[in-house]
Amino acid sequence: MPRAARATGLVLGAVVAAVRRWRPRPLHPTGTVLSGTLSLDVGGAPGAAALGAPTTHPVTVRVSRAAGLPAPLPDVFGLAVHWTVDDRAQDILLSATGLGRLTRFLLAPRIRPLEGGFGTLMPFRDLDGRPVLLAAAPVGTRPRDRHSTGTAALVGTDLALLSAHPGERWHRLGTLHCGRAVAGDAPRVDPVRHVPGELGTYPWAAALRAPAYRAARAGRPASGERD
Numbered sequence: 772m773p774r775a776a777r778a779t780g781l782v783l784g785a786v787v788a789a790v791r792r793w794r795p796r797p798l799h800p801t802g803t804v805l806s807g808t809l810s811l812d813v814g815g816a817p818g819a820a821a822l823g824a825p826t827t828h829p830v831t832v833r834v835s836r837a838a839g840l841p842a843p844l845p846d847v848f849g850l851a852v853h854w855t856v857d858d859r860a861q862d863i864l865l866s867a868t869g870l871g872r873l874t875r876f877l878l879a880p881r882i883r884p885l886e887g888g889f890g891t892l893m894p895f896r897d898l899d900g901r902p903v904l905l906a907a908a909p910v911g912t913r914p915r916d917r918h919s920t921g922t923a924a925l926v927g928t929d930l931a932l933l934s935a936h937p938g939e940r941w942h943r944l945g946t947l948h949c950g951r952a953v954a955g956d957a958p959r960v961d962p963v964r965h966v967p968g969e970l971g972t973y974p975w976a977a978a979l980r981a982p983a984y985r986a987a988r989a990g991r992p993a994s995g996e997r998d
Contacts, residue, residue, distance in 0.1 A: 800835075800839040801835065801836070801839055802833045802834050802835025802836070802849075802922050802957075803833070803834045803835070803921075803922040803923045803925070803926075803952055804831065804832070804833050804952065804953055804954075804955070804957040805831070805832040805833070805834065805925065805926060805949045805950055805951065805952055805953065806829070806830075806831065806832075806950040806951055806953050807829070807830045807831065807832040807852070807947060807948055807949050807950050808827060808828070808829060808830065808946075808947075808948040808950070809827065809828045809829075809830045809852065809854060809932070809945065809946075809947055809948075810826075810827045810945045810946045810947075810948070811823065811824035811825060811826050811827070811932070811944060811945035812824060812825045812945045812946070813825075813942065813943050813944050813945060815942075816933075816934045816942035816943065816944040817897060817901070817903045817934040817935060817936055817942060817944075818895065818897050818903040818905065818934045818944065818968075818970060819934070819944055820898055820969075821895075821897055821898045821903075821968045821969040821970045822944075822967060822968035822969075822970065823856075823968050823969075824944070824945065828854040828856070829854065830852050830853060830854040830947075831852075831853045831854070831953075831957055831958065832850065832851065832852055832853075832925070832947070832949050833849075833850075833851040833853075833957045833960075834848065834849070834850055834884060834922040834923075834924075834925050834949075835848070835849045835851070835922060836848060836849070836922065837849055837866070842882075842920035842921055843882050843920045844882075845880040845881055845882050846880055846881075847866055847867050847878050847879070847880050847881075848866070848867045848881065848884040848889070848922070849864070849865065849866050849867070849889075850864075850865040850866070850889045850907060850925075851863075851864050851865075851957075851960040852864075852865070852947065852960070853957075853958050853960050853965075856968075859965075860958070860964075860965040861965055861966070861967040861968065862960035862961055862962045862965040862966075862967065863891070863905060863960075863962060863967055864891065864960050864962045865889035865890060865891060865905070865906070865907055866878055866889060866890065866891075866892060867879045867880070867881055867884070867887060867888075867889055868887075868888060868889065868890035868892060868906070869887065869888070869890075870887070870888040870890065870906060870908060870933075870941065872938055872939075875890050875892075875904060875906065875935075876892060878892070882920055883918060883919060883920050883924065884919075884920075884921075884922060884924050884925060885909045885919070885924055885925070885928070887908075888906050888907060888908040888909075888933075889906060889907045889908075889930075890904060890905070890906040890907075891904055891905045891906065891962075892904075893976045893979070894937060894973070894976070895966065895967075895970040895971065895972060896970060896971035896972060896973055897970065897971075898969060901936055902936060902937055902973070903934055903935070903936060903970070904934065904935050904936075904937060905932065905933065905934050905944070906932075906933040906934075906935070906941065907930040907931065907932055907933065907947055908930060908931045908933060909928060909929075909930055909931075910929050910930065910931045910946075911928075911929060923952060925949040926949060926950070926951060926952055927949065927950065927951070928948075928949050929946055929947070929948050929949070930946070930947045930949070931943055931945075931946060931947075932944045932945045932946060932947050963976075963977050
């Protein structure tokens, strides 16, 4: 598994580097930056102790399209959440996925960002060594937000933050509140280097993801973003 992950990671890194030749940010080139609040309030959910629940953090949220295709073309929406604790960066990177036991591992291109959930695809390592997945699902969205095709649809919305062991049901972990759109820089997230809380990452997952992240960071930051 580690050898296959390294080989696949190198291929993905090469693809990202090739795309970077014609645009500074190879993936998720444009997006909407939001203020937000991450509230972790369910201490018994998988990963909750590692994330320090119960706790609340002010966060920066960036909503974007992975390929940068114009609306209303379908794309894989991304949800990047960044915060700091004691000057240590912490990141969660979520992509549009299904939420079923199998579909949580599959990207889900969609026309509207709030048509479904967002998941981490790959697991973190919990304090007990077990893999844990994180996800976010829209709750109480307004009709106009549900039907909007733009990344600004998440302004003022709440998403339920969920956690689960692979193959098991989701548990509610807390709430991600997406606030107003803000101007200024949005940091590039890297959940390999900036694993949230006391969660860990598996060597095979890092080998699979790290080359693409390094290739993306090597590009000049796009307008309104920083490394």
